[in-house]
Amino acid sequence: MPVVVIASPKGGSGKSTSAVLLGTELAHAGAQVTMLDCDPNRSLSLWGERRALPPRMTLLADVTESDIVKAIQKHDADGGIVIVDLEGVASRLVSRAISQADLVLTPMRATTLDATIGARTLALIGEEEEALGRSIRHAVVFTMTRGIESKQHRGIEASLGGQGVDIVQPALMERAAFSALFEFGGDLRSMPAQGRMEEAIKNASAFAQAIYQRLTEAAQ
Amino acid sequence: MSDQPKPFAVDIKQLKSRPKDTSPAAIQSVDRAGEQHGFVARDATARRGRPPSPRTGQVHAKVLPHIADEIAAEATRRGVTQGILIEEAWALYLTHKSGK
Numbered sequence: 001m002p003v004v005v006i007a008s009p010k011g012g013s014g015k016s017t018s019a020v021l022l023g024t025e026l027a028h029a030g031a032q033v034t035m036l037d038c039d040p041n042r043s044l045s046l047w048g049e050r051r052a053l054p055p056r057m058t059l060l061a062d063v064t065e066s067d068i069v070k071a072i073q074k075h076d077a078d079g080g081i082v083i084v085d086l087e088g089v090a091s092r093l094v095s096r097a098i099s100q101a102d103l104v105l106t107p108m109r110a111t112t113l114d115a116t117i118g119a120r121t122l123a124l125i126g127e128e129e130e131a132l133g134r135s136i137r138h139a140v141v142f143t144m145t146r147g148i149e150s151k152q153h154r155g156i157e158a159s160l161g162g163q164g165v166d167i168v169q170p171a172l173m174e175r176a177a178f179s180a181l182f183e184f185g186g187d188l189r190s191m192p193a194q195g196r197m198e199e200a201i202k203n204a205s206a207f208a209q210a211i212y213q214r215l216t217e218a219a220q
Numbered sequence: 221m222s223d224q225p226k227p228f229a230v231d232i233k234q235l236k237s238r239p240k241d242t243s244p245a246a247i248q249s250v251d252r253a254g255e256q257h258g259f260v261a262r263d264a265t266a267r268r269g270r271p272p273s274p275r276t277g278q279v280h281a282k283v284l285p286h287i288a289d290e291i292a293a294e295a296t297r298r299g300v301t302q303g304i305l306i307e308e309a310w311a312l313y314l315t316h317k318s319g320k
């Protein structure tokens with residue numbers, strides 16, 4: 001089953017939020033989902049402790065550099081989609097996780113700083129592709145975007161697009177419901193309404209669907 | 221045909237996944253690739269355990285708690301490190317063993 005690795009050495013770029021939204025929406029759509037929390041700050045585990053996990057989800061905490069490859073291999077084999085959440089650092093754990101990915105997803109805010117640091121992941125993937133002699137699919141998702149795109153956002157999007165980077169549509173908008181996931185645990189459907197809940201659910205579901213689409217396409 | 225979008229449902233038969241190389245050789249080459257881009261080992265295991273003493277560059281042996289307490293109290297009383305007491309004890313041991 002496919003393995004989605006969420007990676008950017010930039011902290012606060014929206015990795016854990018993207019991981020939870022992707023996992024909960026895919027599970028809601030009927031998939032078995034295994035979440036691997038590889039961040040020593042344990043964002044996913046804290047989310048998982050707030051409330052019982054939604055149906056069809058499992059969460060494995062404290063995955064480290066020395067057991068990441070085995071952990072992915074084990075859960076890859078047991079029929080669910082594997083989602084790996086990483087710490088926002090450049091580490092060997094990150095490069096090992098990427099080597100086991102069917103899709104690497106790099107969330108970034110549409111700022112020059114995020115894009116510059118996020119680009120380190122692209123460079124690393126290129127290097128790993130060479131080392132492994134296989135291609136590794138990669139996509140960027142913009143996070144915390146506003147209704148009206150900034151000039152900076154459009155510039156970064158055009159520049160990445162020009163480099164042939166796959167950009168996930170829709171972006172994840174800045175929404176109270178998304179940050180509240182870590183306060184309430186569970187998924188968007190189980191939490192008390194936050195802001196424009198229906199819009200938030202629509203956004204998250206369309207995002208998960210865009211990732212699902214990529215997971216159904218054969219590797220090049 | 222309806223113009224309502226279909227609710228999103230995952231069909232697991234449509235999911236594609238490729239075999240991944242988990243061999244030590246593959247991981248080693250991935251580690252090397254990562255290092256070239258500054259993705260280096262940061263696991264806590266490298267820092268686990270007691271740090272070496274700055275005086276001697278060594279890790280001290282562990283002893284039973286009541287002996288540790290006595291050694292600590294004696295070192296504090298004399299104002300020396302515990303290592304010095306152990307060095308003295310070792311000197312006594314050698315003297316004793318050589319039968320002098």
Ligand SMILES: Nc1ncnc2c1ncn2[C@@H]1O[C@H](COP(=O)(O)OP(=O)(O)O)[C@@H](O)[C@H]1O
Pocket residue numbers: 010011012013014015016017018043088143144145172173174175176178179180182
């Ligand atoms: N789309 C979003 N809308 C609102 N808040 C967000 C969104 N994405 C992330 N956040 C908030 O931004 C902060 C950092 O996000 P997080 O997902 O933890 O980033 P990372 O895992 O990359 O460090 C958190 O407080 C989170 O709640």
Ligand SMILES: [Mg+2]
Pocket residue numbers: 015016017039043085086087088
């Ligand atoms: Mg995180």
